Amino acid sequence: MTAIVAPYPVMSTSPVAKSQDFIPDLNVRLICPECKDPVPNIVEQYSSGDLVCGSCGMVLGDRIIDTRSEWRTFANEEGDDPSRVGAASDPLMDGMEQLDTVISFQDGGSGLARELQRASAKTQAFKDGKTMMEGFKKISQFCDSISLPKVISDTAKQLYKRVEEDRILKGKRMDAIVAACIFIACRQGHVPRTFREICNITKVNKKALGQCYKAMEAYFRLNVSGGATSSTNRVDIHLAGSGSKASAEELIPRFCNHLGLPVSLERSCVQIIVNAREQGVNAGRSPISIAGGAIYFTTHLLGQAKHARDISRVVNVSESTIKLVYKGFVAAKEKLVPKEWLDDGKAKWDRLPIETSK
Incomplete structure (x- = not known):
């Protein structure tokens, strides 16, 4: 039911409205359309969220938001627990997150504070x-x-x-x-x-x-291909792939991203590294060195050359190490570079720098 909005004339004090004796009051007044009482008896029923006229019982509004304090019980256990204060519980702490208790030094000279502090310090x-x-x-x-x-x-x-x-x-x-x-x-x-x-x-x-x-x-019991293999020492999370070293192809996407290289060149670097591993090229080198050398080799081969200094800054390996790994790739380039790259002009041998180290 729509409530009636009644304007009330009030005396104007504004200098703009000096010629008018009265202007309408723009404040909205809620009046029961049945009673039409200028001073209505409006009652808010919190249980149903309704505004009801206390004189005739007509519902003037519904779905009214209750702004009072809420004292419902939100505890998992039964009982009176109206408290909703405090930080969210941390499942990793298992109830140990309440560490705010501080024992005061003021005990009136009885020495109880010192004893309580000692007991608190011994609490495991x-x-x-x-x-x-x-x-x-x-x-x-x-x-x-x-x-x-x-x-x-x-x-x-x-x-x-x-x-x-x-x-x-x-x-x-x-x-x-x-x-x-x-x-x-x-x-x-x-x-x-x-x-x-x-x-x-x-x-x-x-x-x-x-x-x-x-x-x-x-x-x-961590290993590269599996997780924790012991039933007694099994961890609660899956630890697959937790080897001590990251493979070179896993490092390539991040390094190429920092160097601003496209995804297509990133895939080419990964393919060069996989082919090199199959051929035993640069075997025994660290994954970081292989990744840096592969980026240096592939970027020059495909015409998007990056300086060894820039690659060294990203992969955190010296320029001499990158160029040393690069020499291994150059020595086996016929086995590492797919033939279709050369046929369609994607890769060219003359792009590779000759001087690889000082």
Whole structure:
């Protein structure tokens, strides 16, 4: 039912309306169309969300938003629990996230505060929770610094939690443990990062990172093709593809993206690397060096040359190493480059630089 809007004449005080004695009041007044009382008795029924005339009972409006405080029970268990305050619970903390209790130093000279602080310091759950939260904070900061997706951060946190609970790296630095967890999480999430990259981010030396990774690899039975193979030490997340090294073709998309190379050239680099592996070219070289040499070789071969200095800056390998790997590709170029690339003019031998090292 539509309510009646009644204008009420009021005295004008505006200098613009000096010639008018009265102007209409633009305030909307709700009046019951049945009672037509200038001072209606409007009642809001919170249970049904309706506005009802208290005199005749006519419904003047429905679906009215209740702006009062809500005291419903949202607890999983039965009982009176009207509280809706506090942060969202973290499933990784298992109830340990409530670490806000601080014991005051003021006890009136009784000495009770000191005793309570000692008891609180001895509480293992408090200490574990504090360490866990500090580790989670570091993982989030490191992952955000290199724009890793949230799934990588969550996976690293799950690994860190399992390491802390089982105490398999007792005595190791937290930064080294965090770095190893991020490294494994990146391998599991198919966004591989090299040891050197993780070390540069976390400021952990390669030796400490390698020790933590080896310990986790032995405990969780990590391997390249499968996950955790032990039933007793099985981790709660899938750890497939968590080998110690990322393959060269896995690194190519990210390196080509940083160099501004098209997707077609990226695929060509991957094909060169696969052919080189089948032919045993540059066997034993690190994946980073192979990726850098393949980019240098392919970009020149296909007429989109990139300087070794630019590639070195992206892949974090010296120019001499890139050119040394490049020489291996040049020596076996007849076996690595598909014949159709040469037939359609996509690739040309004369584009390859002759001087590869100084």
